Amino acid sequence: MGIWLEGKPLADKIKEDVKQQAAHFQETIGLVPGLVAVLVGDNKASQVYVRSKEKACQALGLFSEVQAYPGNISQAFLVGKIGALNRREDVDGILVQLPLPAQIDSYAIICSLSPDKDVDGLHPFSLGSILANKAGFRPCTPLGVVELLKEHKIPIEGMDVVVIGRSLLVGKPLAAMLTNENGTVTVCHSKTRDLDKVCSRADILVAAMGKEAFVKPEFVRPGATVIDVGINSVSDPVRVKAYFGEDERRKQDLQSKGYTLVGDVHPAAFERAGAMTHVPGGIGPLTIAMLMKNTLEAFKRRRGITASPSS
Numbered sequence: 258m259g260i261w262l263e264g265k266p267l268a269d270k271i272k273e274d275v276k277q278q279a280a281h282f283q284e285t286i287g288l289v290p291g292l293v294a295v296l297v298g299d300n301k302a303s304q305v306y307v308r309s310k311e312k313a314c315q316a317l318g319l320f321s322e323v324q325a326y327p328g329n330i331s332q333a334f335l336v337g338k339i340g341a342l343n344r345r346e347d348v349d350g351i352l353v354q355l356p357l358p359a360q361i362d363s364y365a366i367i368c369s370l371s372p373d374k375d376v377d378g379l380h381p382f383s384l385g386s387i388l389a390n391k392a393g394f395r396p397c398t399p400l401g402v403v404e405l406l407k408e409h410k411i412p413i414e415g416m417d418v419v420v421i422g423r424s425l426l427v428g429k430p431l432a433a434m435l436t437n438e439n440g441t442v443t444v445c446h447s448k449t450r451d452l453d454k455v456c457s458r459a460d461i462l463v464a465a466m467g468k469e470a471f472v473k474p475e476f477v478r479p480g481a482t483v484i485d486v487g488i489n490s491v492s493d494p495v496r497v498k499a500y501f502g503e504d505e506r507r508k509q510d511l512q513s514k515g516y517t518l519v520g521d522v523h524p525a526a527f528e529r530a531g532a533m534t535h536v537p538g539g540i541g542p543l544t545i546a547m548l549m550k551n552t553l554e555a556f557k558r559r560r561g562i563t564a565s566p567s568s
Contacts, residue, residue, distance in 0.1 A: 259480070259531040264401065264539050267408045268546035272317055274565075275549045279318040281566040282556070290556035291320035292350040292376065292548075293342055297335065297361065298328030303354045310352065313545050319552060320347065332361045336369045343371040349559060350376030350552040355426075373559060376551040379425065387433045394551050399431035401543030402463065402484055403438065411461070411482050411532065414439040419456050421445045421472065421521070422465035427486055431463060452476070464521035470500055472522040480531040486540050487521030500524050 279289050292314055294307045307323055314321030324338065335357075342351050351374045357363045367375075372382035378396035386393025395403075406413060418440040422428035432444045440461070445452055447466075456462055456476040464472045465486035477483055491497055492515055500519055501507040510517035520536030527533050534540055557563070 259527070259533065261527075262405060262409060262482075262484075262532050262534045262539060264405060264534065264542040267405060268401075268542035271404075271543075271546040271550055272313070275319075275546075275553050276317040278553055278566055283318065285566075288556075288560075289318055289320050290349045290552045291322070291347050292352060292552045293322045293324060293345075293348050294352045294354060295335075295338065295342075296323060296325045296354045297330060298326075298358050300356070303356075307354050310545060310548060313549055314552075317549055319549065322348075328358045330358075330361075332365065335361060335366055339366065339369045343369075343374060348374065349556040350374055350548075352377050352548070374555060376548060376555050378430070378551065384425070384430060387430055387437070390437045394554070395434065395547075396426060396430045397544045397547040397551065398427050398465075398486060398540060399434050400547045400551075401540050402431055402486065403434050404547070405484070405534070405540065405543060406461070406482070409532065413461065416440050416460040417458055418442045418461045418463070419445060419459035420463045420465065421452070421456070422463075422467070422486075424465065427465040431465070435461075466521055468521055469496075470519055470521070470523040472526060474523060474526045474529050477526045477529040479529050481529075483522055483526060483530045483533040484540065485520035485522040485534050485536050488536055488541065489519050489521070490516045491519050492516040 283289050294310055296303060296307050311321045311323055342348050351370055353366055355363055367379050370380050372380050375383050375394050378394040383394045413435060418435050420428050420432045420442060423444055423446045432442045436442045443455060445455055449455060453476050457478050459478060459481055461482045462477060463484040467487055469489040469491060494511060497507055497511060497517055501524060507517045518537050
């Protein structure tokens with residue numbers, strides 16, 4: 258049994274730095290970083306995510322705005338709204354909350370963003386900058402994973418790294434970022450043969466496929482670092498007990514909320530891991546912190562500010 262890797266302390270440190278820099282710029286040049294979130298439709302989870310990002314901006318002294326549109330708008334309408342945001346000088350970052358309604362091509366919308374305002378790091382220019390190992394915005398969740406490993410001084414260079422999942426949001430960019438850190442990276446997916454054997458060779462195992470408790474203890478090499486990016490809602494008391502036993506916190510979740518959260522890694526894998534992230538509380542807090550950091554960086558780049566106020 259190893260240690261739990263908590264994301265909140267690092268997230269708090271990053272957010273405090275953003276807050277101090279934003280206050281400095283407000284005092285010295287009368288400007289603060291600005292983030293606009295674009296929300297289409299009435300997806301409840303998306304509404305929660307956008308509210309959490311708006312609250313983070315307010316807490317750190319950043320300008321924030323939410324542009325919410327009904328779910329029946331056209332793609333051309335949304336492209337027009339994105340174009341207007343691209344032209345606004347008070348907007349440093351634009352976040353398009355995914356998923357979008359079926360009639361809208363998400364890729365086309367992301368491509369319509371100005372790359373210098375792509376604080377979610379999903380524009381082809383941003384993704385290309387990862388492959389080229391050049392400066393650019395990194396997607397928030399993969400960036401959080403890399404920074405958490407560094408914060409805990411977990412070596413990446415020369416390590417065997419397995420990433421399960423190949424999404425553009427997490428798996429693919431994270432694999433490229435870990436390669437840039439000189440890890441030896443294998444990307445696994447639903448067609449991978451002998452997945453458990455491939456995973457069991459990993460020094461660092463990252464689960465990001467969106468399948469509840471998919472990674473079993475036997476997938477984990479003893480002493481490996483396990484990063485669980487998944488977050489899945491479970492309301493079945495039988496499954497909750499199978500995952501967490503008599504854990505009082507999980508029982509309280511079921512009683513108060515009707516569900517609890519489990520990652521893509523079975524909780525019992527902790528018994529074999531050298532270090533492992535919590536769900537919730539591991540990578541989740543870092544995703545919003547990295548969004549705040551990227552928004553600050555966009556503000557500075559657009560104004561030619563190359564140094565932090567403290568440097």
